[in-house]
Amino acid sequence: MILTQCAVCATELGLTLGKKCGRCSTRYCGAACQVQHWKEGGHDKLCKPIKRAGGAEQHNANQKYTVAVAVAAEACAEDTKGQTCYICTQALHWKTKECLVRGCACRGTAGFAHVSCLAEQAKILVAEAEANNLGVKVLDERLNRWHTCSLCEQGYHGVVRCALGWACWKTYVGRPETDQLRIPAINLLGNGLHESGQYEDSLSVMEAELAMKRRLGVSEHSILVVQSNLASTYSCLGRQENAVRMLRDVYSGNLRLKGEENGTTLLAANNYAFTLIVVRRFEEAKSLLRKTIPVARRVLDNNEETTLRMRMNYAKALYADDDATLDHLREAVTTLEEIERTARRVFGGAHPVATQTATSLRNARTALRARETPPTSKSQN
Incomplete structure (x- = not known):
């Protein structure tokens, strides 16, 4: 996580409370904890090395990045065996000695790379846009390189997305809070932590992002984006009612700001529907999805x-309902079979859409078999 707690007692400080070490910016809730850390916590020996690394936040980001890269490389080891980086053409990175990753939709021998190479590529593209004043649109497009493969144009997922999130954050963390790249960096970090299942850390980062955005007075759209991400994390942590309330507000906010045919509004509708399914409000979820799926098919693809994902959630709302009819269960199975074939063709079998659809399909088939199989009658003695 980013440094939002006292280094000694873990009191929550957000991004602005407490005090910092005058040399390295390590954060404390007050003078007592700072003194204790110096005398008993080893800070007297760590202070200068942390300062040399760029300060406490930079030092923390560097360490977390190194761990995240190692985790990603290990997770991809079987897939990357015998391959080389498409950027530097080496199997082992010449400087960092890290191994390869591939967490996108590339298949065959395409898409293998080092996280360091992907990060350097993104950093150069963004720096060029900044230096030449190419405008917000170009800058946003180039920021996508921090989370999207330049070959297959699909987003990275799982631990690879997390490693790139830390790479982005460590690149821009030293900039002022008002810098145009610091907010995207903290957003990418929060989403990356969420992607890798580190929900508590993701929640801490996203709450810090929301507080920073409100303090800076950013647009309502930008606030809605981070609220949507927060709601997803609430859901993963089991805080479903918090998630439902926030996603309802996010969907209605986007509907008002952008209209029903906007991609962001459709994504918000899907997130809201998914959480309604989690809390077993199936009729509300089905009603919303019946209205929005035709729009998504027309506007998106x-x-x-x-x-x-919207179609997968609709199928889930059909088969998970205790009152589902036999026709509903058959419709769910047929829909999920089609989605799984499409997801494997478009994204590859390892992509979350493909794996999640496969799981839902197994569950739907189980529910259908249970309904189709007549109960066995016990023989009378």
Whole structure:
């Protein structure tokens, strides 16, 4: 996580409370903890090395990045065996000695890279946009390189997305809070932590991002984006009612700001529907999805990720309902079979859409078999 707690007692400080070490910026809730850390916590020996690394936040980001890269490389080891980086053409990175990753939709021999190479590529593109004043649109497009493969144009997922999140954050963490790249960096970090299942850390980062955005007076759209991410994390942590309330507000906010045919509004509708399913409010979820799926198919594409996820959630609302009819269960199975074939073709079998659809399909088939199989009658003695 980013440094939002006292280094001694872990009191929550957000991004602005407490005090910092005058040399290295390590954070404390007050003078007593700072003195204790110096005398008993080893800070007297660590202070200068932390300062040389760029300060406490930079030092922390560097360490977390190194761990995240190692985790990503290990997770991809079987897939990357015998391959080379498409950027530097080496199997082992010449400087960092890190191994390869591939967490996108590339298949065959395409898409293998070092996290360091992907990060350097993104950093150069963004720096060029900044230096030449190419405008917000170009800058946003180039920021996508921090989370999207330049070959298959699909987003990285799982631990690879997390490693790139730390890479982005460590690149821009030293900039002022008002810098145009610091907010995207903290956003990418929070999403990366969420992608890798580190929900508590993700929540801490996202709450810090929301507080920073409110303090800076950013647009309502920007606030809605981080609220949507927060709600997803609430859901993963089991705080479903918090998630439902926030996602309802996010969906209605986007509907008002952007209209029903906007991609962000459709994504918000899908997130809201998913959480309604989690809390077993199936009729509300089905009603919302019946209204929004035709719009998604028309505005986005049948093979687009949001459209597939909406259809998957609709099927889930059908088969998970205790009152589902036999026709509902058959419709759910047929729909999920089609989605799984599409997801594997478009994104590859390892992509979350493909794996999650496969799980839902197994569950739907189980529910259908249970309904189709007549109960066995016990013989009378």
